[in-house]
Amino acid sequence: MAQKTIAGVNLEVTEDGYLEDSTQWNEEIAKEIAKEEGIELTDKHFEVINFIRENADAGLTIRKVGKSGIVDIKGFYELFPGGPLKIASKIAGIKKPTSCV
Amino acid sequence: MAEKKDTQVKKVAIICAKASLEDVYASLVLANGAVMEGMEAKIFFTFFGLDAITKKHMKKLHTASVGNPGMRMPGGLPFPTLLGALPGVEAGVSAMMRKQMDDIDVPPVDEFLDMITAGGGEIYACKLAVDMFKLKKEDLSDHVIDIITIGDFYAMAGGEGSQIIFT
Numbered sequence: 585m586a587q588k589t590i591a592g593v594n595l596e597v598t599e600d601g602y603l604e605d606s607t608q609w610n611e612e613i614a615k616e617i618a619k620e621e622g623i624e625l626t627d628k629h630f631e632v633i634n635f636i637r638e639n640a641d642a643g644l645t646i647r648k649v650g651k652s653g654i655v656d657i658k659g660f661y662e663l664f665p666g667g668p669l670k671i672a673s674k675i676a677g678i679k680k681p682t683s684c685v
Numbered sequence: 686m687a688e689k690k691d692t693q694v695k696k697v698a699i700i701c702a703k704a705s706l707e708d709v710y711a712s713l714v715l716a717n718g719a720v721m722e723g724m725e726a727k728i729f730f731t732f733f734g735l736d737a738i739t740k741k742h743m744k745k746l747h748t749a750s751v752g753n754p755g756m757r758m759p760g761g762l763p764f765p766t767l768l769g770a771l772p773g774v775e776a777g778v779s780a781m782m783r784k785q786m787d788d789i790d791v792p793p794v795d796e797f798l799d800m801i802t803a804g805g806g807e808i809y810a811c812k813l814a815v816d817m818f819k820l821k822k823e824d825l826s827d828h829v830i831d832i833i834t835i836g837d838f839y840a841m842a843g844g845e846g847s848q849i850i851f852t
Contacts, residue, residue, distance in 0.1 A: 643790070645790045646717075646721060646800060646804075647790050647792055647796075647800065648790065650800070650803075656803070657799070657800050657803035657804065658803035658804075660803075661720075661803060661804050661805065665723070666723030667721060667722050667723040668721070668804075669721060670721075670722070683790070684714060684718055685714065685717060685718075685721075685789075685790055685791050685792070685800075
């Protein structure tokens with residue numbers, strides 16, 4: 585566990601940079617984590633991020649995001665290139681996903 | 686002690702040569718898992734593995750109910766070989782497997798191919814096997830990029846951090 589200041593807030597993060605406490609999350613924090621991942625967040629990104637936050641405890645998979653009606657799987661990969669479920673979860677301030685699909 | 690430095694896996698080239706549900710799923714999970722992690726993934730379907738990308742067969746893959754030591758009855762008792770040989774048992778067992786996988790969000794084969802290719806994964810068919818089974822490009826899933834030789838596949842499997850996996 586480590587301390588990290590993101591968007592002016594002192595946060596506990598895991599070794600991989602996931603927030604320990606998702607209730608500390610806000611949109612400014614999301615934008616800053618996204619910037620580290622090389623992503624400029626748009627409204628579409630936030631729609632996906634909100635879906636991910638709402639379903640954080642439901643065993644998220646890429647397939648579920650693809651069926652969310654917000655974005656298809658191809659679009660999800662385009663929004664968060666290089667590992668969409670992991671990167672989107674990190675930006676959404678939830679735990680690292682444990683799904684294999 | 687010298688610091689351990691691993692080269693990260695950046696690309697997987699997967700060869701799927703069998704048609705049973707579990708062997709095909711092994712390849713698909715490996716490929717999908719790779720693209721999910723931002724890695725490159727290519728699958729080469731050959732011999733009976735071609736069933737997984739043949740329109741006629743891809744939705745009806747079976748798991749063997751005879752000669753499969755991993756097979757158990759619901760509850761954990763061994764699955765009698767003679768029972769597995771009865772007509773319809775293998776189809777029933779396979780349908781049950783597919784249902785169980787769907788429950789944990791593992792999609793059917795065609796949808797799995799959609800997912801893998803949506804993430805940039807590439808699907809190829811083996812020319813030798815396609816010729817042997819007298820198939821044509823149109824018999825295969827639309828996700829198949831091309832029918833190629835194993836030599837062609839090796840040619841695109843190289844590079845630092847790349848791995849060839851046979852399932």
